[in-house]
Amino acid sequence: MTGAGSPHPLRSRLRSLRSAAFGADPAGARMERIRNSPNFENGVFRNPVGARTRPSGGSMLEFAKIYFQREARARRTPNGPIPLHPTTLAELAEPPAAGLRLTWMGHSTVLAEIDGRRVLFDPVWGRRCSPFSFAGPKRLHPAPAPLAGLPPVDVVVISHDHYDHLDLPTIKALAAGDTVFAVPLGVGAHLERWGVSPDRLRELDWNETATVSGIRLTATPARHFCGRGLRNQQHTLWASWAVAGPGHRIYHSGDTGYFPGFRDIGAEHGPFDATMIQIGAYSEYWPDIHMTPAEGMRAHLDLQGGEPAGVMLPIHWGTFNLAPHPWAEPVEGTVAAAAGAGARVALPRPGEPFLPVAGPLPADPWWRALAGAPAEGLPAVPDHGRPLGAAVSHAVGTAGDADRDKSSGPGSQVAPAG
Numbered sequence: 001m002t003g004a005g006s007p008h009p010l011r012s013r014l015r016s017l018r019s020a021a022f023g024a025d026p027a028g029a030r031m032e033r034i035r036n037s038p039n040f041e042n043g044v045f046r047n048p049v050g051a052r053t054r055p056s057g058g059s060m061l062e063f064a065k066i067y068f069q070r071e072a073r074a075r076r077t078p079n080g081p082i083p084l085h086p087t088t089l090a091e092l093a094e095p096p097a098a099g100l101r102l103t104w105m106g107h108s109t110v111l112a113e114i115d116g117r118r119v120l121f122d123p124v125w126g127r128r129c130s131p132f133s134f135a136g137p138k139r140l141h142p143a144p145a146p147l148a149g150l151p152p153v154d155v156v157v158i159s160h161d162h163y164d165h166l167d168l169p170t171i172k173a174l175a176a177g178d179t180v181f182a183v184p185l186g187v188g189a190h191l192e193r194w195g196v197s198p199d200r201l202r203e204l205d206w207n208e209t210a211t212v213s214g215i216r217l218t219a220t221p222a223r224h225f226c227g228r229g230l231r232n233q234q235h236t237l238w239a240s241w242a243v244a245g246p247g248h249r250i251y252h253s254g255d256t257g258y259f260p261g262f263r264d265i266g267a268e269h270g271p272f273d274a275t276m277i278q279i280g281a282y283s284e285y286w287p288d289i290h291m292t293p294a295e296g297m298r299a300h301l302d303l304q305g306g307e308p309a310g311v312m313l314p315i316h317w318g319t320f321n322l323a324p325h326p327w328a329e330p331v332e333g334t335v336a337a338a339a340g341a342g343a344r345v346a347l348p349r350p351g352e353p354f355l356p357v358a359g360p361l362p363a364d365p366w367w368r369a370l371a372g373a374p375a376e377g378l379p380a381v382p383d384h385g386r387p388l389g390a391a392v393s394h395a396v397g398t399a400g401d402a403d404r405d406k407s408s409g410p411g412s413q414v415a416p417a418g
Contacts, residue, residue, distance in 0.1 A: 021131035021168045023161065023190030023228050026235050030203075034186055034235060037205050045186075045226070045237050049259045051288035053225040062285075075326040078370035082141035082318065085351035089149050098358040100248045100273055105144055106350040107319035108165055110252065110276050115245030117154045117215045121252045121276065122165040123147070123174065129164035129320055131228065136163070137320045140327075144351025147173055155202075155212045158183040159254025160238035161190055161226050164320055168194060182210055182217045186236035190228070206239060218242045220265045222256035224289050242269035248357070251275045251303055255316065257288040258295040262302035271304045273311070274346075274356040280317030280330035290316075290323075293333030297341055308343035311356040318350070318367070328371035335365075335381055347381060 026034055034040055088103065096113050103111040108122040125147045130136020147170065156179055159165050166187070174181075175195040180202060183191065188203040202210035204219035211217075219239040226236040241252045242265060251265070251272045266272075279296040291299060293314070300312040317330035331347065338345040346354055348362040365381045 019131060020193060021228075023166075023168075024193040026186045026189045030186065030189060031235070034237075037185060037237075039206055039237065045235070047223050047225075047259075047288075048221045048261050049223060051223050051225070051257055052286065053289055075372060076321045076324070078140060078327055078367070079372045080370050082370065083349050083366055084141060084144040085349045085353075088145040088351040088353065091353045092145075092151055096353075096358075097355055099245075100250070100357055101353050101355055102250075102274055102276070102313055102346070103353040104276075104313060104315065104348050104350060106139075106141060107317075108159070108252075108254070108276075108278065108315045110313070110315065111150065111153075112243070112250055114215065114243065114250060115247050117213050117245065118151060119155050119157055119215065119217075119243055120150075120153045120174075120179075121157045121241070122159055122254070123156060123170045124164060124167040125170045125173070126167040129162075129167065131163065137322055140319055140321065141350060144349075152177070153179045155180045155182055155215065155217065157181075157217060157241050157243070157252065158187055159222070159240065159252065160184060160224060161187050161228055161236050162255065163228065164322065165254065166190065166228075171196070180212050182212065182219075182241070184219055184237035184239040186226075189236075204239070205237065214246065216244045218244075218269060220251075220269065221259075221261050222254050223259045223261075224255045224257070240265070242272075244269065248273045253278045253291075253296075253299065253315075255281075255290060256299075258291050258299055260302075262299045263306075266303035266305055271307070271309050274313060275300050275303055275310060276313045276315050278316040279314040279334050280325075281320075281322040282325065282330075283323045285324075293330055294337050296334065297337035297343060300343060301341060308341050311344045311346050311361060312338065313346045313348075313356075326371070328367045331367055332371075332378065335379060339379060339382060345382075 039045055099115050101113040107124055109124050110121045112119045125143045128136045128138050156174055171191060171194050180200050181191055181196055182202045185203055185205045188201045191201060192198060204210060206219055206221045209216055209218040220242050222238050222240040224238040226238050238254060240254050240256060243250050249272045253276060255278055277296040277300050278291055279293045282290040282292045301308060304310055314331060314334045334345060344361060346361045348354055349366050352362055354362050363381050363383045
C-alpha cells in the first residue's frame with residue numbers, strides 16, 4: 001500500500017532522509033484511499049466538529065511563561081517515586097474471572113484481556129515521547145512490567161500517531177512477533193517503515209470494523225489531530241476504538257476533545273462494560289482536543305446512554321508532563337466528577353490489573369502522598385467494592401459479521417460499522 005506516485009520527487013527524497021522515528025508519509029494506494037475518505041476534505045482530515053489544535057501566537061507566549069515557571073513546574077511532577085504494582089506479570093499469568101480484565105500500564109497504555117483474547121492499546125514503553133533520545137517529555141515512572149514479559153498479544157490498537165501514543169522502539173519490539181495491528185487510516189505507513197508487514201495491518205477509517213481472532217474492533221470518531229513532524233499535513237487519521245468480544249464490550253478514547261458524537265458511539269456500539277477515557281493534558285490553550293476530567297465523565301455517561309453504567313478507567317495522566325495543570329489534578333477531578341455522577345471509577349496504580357465486572361475496583365488514593373499538597377479537605381475516594389446487580393456484559397451477535405466484512409488490504413477484514 002505504500003507505492004510511489006508523489007508529485008514532488010525532491011520533497012519525497014528529502015523525507016526519505018528523515019530519522020525513522022518520524023515515520024513515513026502515506027503514498028500510492030494508501031494515499032488514494034485517504035483522498036477517497038469521507039473524512040478527508042481539501043487535502044486534510046477533518047474533525048467531526050471544529051477544533052483549534054494549537055495556541056495562537058499571543059497565547060503561545062503566555063502559555064510558555066506559565067509552563068516554564070519554576071513553581072508551576074514543581075506542581076506538574078510527583079514529589080516522590082510513583083508506586084508501581086509489584087506483581088503484574090504473576091497476576092496476568094492467571095486467566096481473568098468473568099472474561100474481562102484491564103491493566104493500566106501508565107498514560108494511555110492499557111492491556112485489555114477480553115473473552116480469551118488480549119488487546120494492547122497505545123503501547124508506549126519508551127523512555128521519552130519524542131523523536132529524540134536526548135530531548136522531549138520523559139517518563140515519570142518506569143513501565144510497570146517489561147514488554148517482553150507480557151503474555152502474547154492478539155492485536156495492538158493505535159489511536160493516532162503522536163509520540164506519546166505511537167512509540168518507535170515499542171512498535172519495533174512488537175513487530176518481531178506475529179501480532180496484528182489495528183490503526184487509523186494512514187498510520188500504517190509509519191508501521192510499515194518500522195518493519196510491520198502489510199498483511200498484519202488492519203487500517204481503518206472511522207466507522208469501519210476489523211475482526212481479529214473473534215474480536216471486533218471499530219475505529220470510531222474522535223476530536224483531535226495528527227502528525228510527527230514540524231509540518232502537520234493531517235494525512236493520518238485519529239480515532240477512538242470500540243472493541244467487542246462475544247461477551248463484553250470496551251471503549252478506548254485515545255486523545256479527544258469533548259463532542260456530541262460520544263452519544264452516537266454509545267448508541268451504536270455500547271453500552272460498555274468499561275471505558276478508558278482521556279482525562280489529562282488538558283489546557284485552556286487547547287480546549288478542543290483534550291478533555292478535562294468533568295468532560296471525560298460526561299463522555300463516559302454519553303457512551304453509556306446517559307446512565308452511570310459500567311466502569312470508567314481514567315487514562316492519559318500521571319506518566320508524562322504534557323500540560324500546565326498540576327500532576328494529580330486530573331485524577332482528583334475525576335474522583336469529584338464520578339462522585340457527582342454516581343459513576344464507578346477504577347483508580348489503579350500503574351500495572352495493577354482489575355476486573356471491571358467482577359470487582360472490587362482499585363480505590364486507594366495512592367497519588368495523594370506524591371501530589372505536593374496536603375490531602376486534608378480532599379473528598380474520600382469511593383470504595384465501589386463488588387458491583388451490584390447485573391454487569392453491563394452482553395453477548396455480541398456475530399451472525400452476519402462475515403457477510404458485512406469487506407477487504408481493505410491483504411489479510412484484512414474490514415466493514416462499515418453497524
